[in-house]
Amino acid sequence: MKDCFLGIDIGTGSSKGALVDISGNVLASASIAHSMSTPASGWYEQNADDIWWYDFVFLAQALVEKLHKLSIPKECIRSVALSTIAPCVLPVDIKGKPLRPGILYGIDTRATQEIKEIEQNVGKDNIFRMTGQHLSSQSCTPKIRWIQKHEPAVWEKTHKVLTASGYLVYRLTGNYTIDMYNAIGYAPIFNIRQKCWDKTYAEGILDLSVLPEIYWSNKCCGFINKKAKEETNLPLGIPVITGTADAAAESLAAGVKSVGDMMMMYGSSNFFIVKTRELRPVPYFWASNFLEADTTVLTGGMATVGSMFKWLSDSFPGRTYAEWEQLAKTSKAGANRVTILPYFAGERTPLFNPDARGVIFGLSLTTTPGDLYKAFQESVGFGIRHNIEILKKAGESPERIIAIGGATASSDMMQGISDITGCRQELPKQRLGACYGDAFLAAVGSGYIDSLENVNLWVEIEKEFIPNPALVQQYNEAYYRFRKLYESTKSLLVSQ
16 A cells, blocks of 8 residues: 555645655645635635635545545545644634634734734733744734624634634544644744743733644644544544644745755745744744744744735736736846835734835836836845845844745746845745645654654755846845835835
8 A cells, every 4th residue: 555645735825735655756636726805904814614624625535536546545545734824813613613704814914903902911022022022913812802802792602713724623633723833823822932821911812711722733633533534535533633834834845954944935925934943032033933842943924925916917907927027027137226115915024014015116207017027026035135134133044045835936036036135045846835745744743754854855956046146236226225215114104
């Protein structure tokens, strides 16, 4: 029999799944697209059953069917691990039924006022000491407070608050869980050093009884139960590994294993994870325990990347992305002095400013569509350069950057980012993304592979982008304009 492992990732705009054998070969893969709702400005939601669970069931069934066509019995599936967009907030009742759509991660900025209230009540310094981070639109507790204030009938019925991955684990096993990495979203009631829920600052936020049990991502947290077997067609009783956030699973798919390794994920947003020698909270990023015991990381990222290009395409229709890219080739480094602030949904690190907004600056009658698109591309590079500079000042210099995600399909954009940042970027050969990392997590969690540090057994680097030293001066000047533009206009960038 051919042992294989199931990994499924639920993303912002689509979900993917893969069955991978013990050597890292993909036996079958599948994907499905979905949408998200925006019931008000700055609100982003998804239905837990109609999207998260529906997609999981669809992918599991599709992959089992593909396995059957390969004459491999589904009993060869040894375990399953999953990842999802994170952190999300989903209140469920005593029967585990969702009480409202899940509130999404940092792109959802509805709880700006609640962030300020919690900071005032608890103290920013106290929050940082407890959790190694400051509150932002990425945080769960302000969104929980938002539900309490604006939807009291929902909160009254709330039995547990789950993440997206926690809800799927519940549907598979009947157990309420959260992984250690996702728990950092619950500042200031998660103690990052003791690795547990902490009631010190919980008063006025929530009772700790509504929170699920914390597991390391690589640990088994239950087994496929009878109801889940009937819906998914997965083998009864196989281990379910706790899983994690999509970005953390992406880091495994990228091959992050050693201190100094940095995963740079380009998707609807940008997210990076750099593995550190020890837990070192710094004010501009999120320090976190990682996927297995005694591993730590610093994380951060930009709020908009792919979603910004989608906005451009939707707002100025008539050209495909490929046509825009061809036009960008006609522009030079610095985009004819057009500078863009990519803060179309506020900004995460290192600004932590949900009120930040996008700016297009420097237009003239000589500006071409190619200049405009190149400026959008360069704005991503400038945002990443800003993050890397602050990381280095904090004493964490990435030694190896592995790029992953949909935007890596644009070689021009990847090269431009390397030119702007002065950093080499590596692209893995296998680009399935988070679901591939999930499958590896499943193999480790069920004991078929010893440690997550053995991910090099599966991951091979296919391509590198080397910085062009001839462009240093142009991009230094353009980066200066980028930084100066935000500092000069941030007082005007106030949300309505």
